[in-house]
Amino acid sequence: MLPTGKGMYIWQLWRLEGSTPEVIQYDKIVQVAVDAGITHVYIKAAAGTFLYNVRWGNYPSWGGMILEDYVVKISKKFEAAGIQVIPWHYIFGFRPIDEAKMSVRRVEQLGSEVFVIDAEAQYKDKPQEASEYVAGLLKDMPMGVKIGHTAYRYPVSHPRFPWHEILGICDFVNQQVYWEGAHNPADQLNRSMEQFYDLLDEIDKDIPQHPIGSAYRKGSWQVTEKDLQEFLERGVQLGLPSISLWSWESMRASDNPVGEKLWDLYAAFDWKEPAPPPVFTHAEKVELLWDAHEELHHGK
Numbered sequence: 001m002l003p004t005g006k007g008m009y010i011w012q013l014w015r016l017e018g019s020t021p022e023v024i025q026y027d028k029i030v031q032v033a034v035d036a037g038i039t040h041v042y043i044k045a046a047a048g049t050f051l052y053n054v055r056w057g058n059y060p061s062w063g064g065m066i067l068e069d070y071v072v073k074i075s076k077k078f079e080a081a082g083i084q085v086i087p088w089h090y091i092f093g094f095r096p097i098d099e100a101k102m103s104v105r106r107v108e109q110l111g112s113e114v115f116v117i118d119a120e121a122q123y124k125d126k127p128q129e130a131s132e133y134v135a136g137l138l139k140d141m142p143m144g145v146k147i148g149h150t151a152y153r154y155p156v157s158h159p160r161f162p163w164h165e166i167l168g169i170c171d172f173v174n175q176q177v178y179w180e181g182a183h184n185p186a187d188q189l190n191r192s193m194e195q196f197y198d199l200l201d202e203i204d205k206d207i208p209q210h211p212i213g214s215a216y217r218k219g220s221w222q223v224t225e226k227d228l229q230e231f232l233e234r235g236v237q238l239g240l241p242s243i244s245l246w247s248w249e250s251m252r253a254s255d256n257p258v259g260e261k262l263w264d265l266y267a268a269f270d271w272k273e274p275a276p277p278p279v280f281t282h283a284e285k286v287e288l289l290w291d292a293h294e295e296l297h298h299g300k
Contacts, residue, residue, distance in 0.1 A: 072110065
């Protein structure tokens with residue numbers, strides 16, 4: 001089942017809610033998510049050909065005996081609490097066939113119904129490697145698993161990325177609408193969605209968009225409460241099935257001066273489940289986004 005409602009991206013479990021690489025605060029993490037009304041979490045489960053979010057016997061080196069698989073353990077607890085767990089895998093393109101095997105391995109270990117590919121700069125100019133990776137997924141992925149892609153915000157800005165190969169097997173897309181350095185999330189969400197409508201129309205795909213918003217700080221730039229409220233409201237206005245934020249550990253970090261307020265805002269936000277989406281033509285989708293743009297800037 002594709003995700004609905006409010007989600008969170010998790011990069012490093014050992015940085016959440018007072019955890020350490022030796023002791024993960026599993027129950028506290030799950031309870032914080034439940035209290036915030038989080039419906040699904042995306043957890044990094046692999047990087048390249050390596051497992052991720054596991055405790056290695058010779059930590060911090062990536063090797064040796066695995067003493068604890070954080071993802072497997074917390075997935076069981078999240079799912080018992082009614083929260084969907086979606087593993088994501090950052091891939092590099094150096095050994096694409098082995099990367100595909102790792103993706104499948106993690107899905108099988110977790111019994112996942114949904115899986116997300118995170119392919120970025122390392123896959124640029126690598127259409128052959130992308131084809132090998134997706135062929136491996138199609139060959140071995142358990143039947144019925146829905147596949148998504150954590151994508152660049154603006155595809156036209158990344159023409160060297162193998163969009164057709166990756167998106168060709170996807171059931172949804174999670175574009176990274178990170179408005180870093182600015183404070184116009186609604187505009188950037190509109191622009192991102194319009195570009196993906198164009199791209200998906202070009203490759204004859206009609207799949208839903210589940211964008212990811214900013215919830216972190218970078219240097220002197222900081223997401224504001226107004227930013228987050230605007231992003232969430234635009235998501236509801238556009239009838240999106242779900243929205244998520246990057247990332248849990250950044251948002252709730254002790255050095256994030258507004259992190260607690262952002263989390264409280266997200267927790268209090270009433271995500272309205274959209275009705276089944278009407279069928280629009282490509283031109284109608286673009287027109288709807290333009291109408292939203294006009295309303296934002298001219299009060300129409």
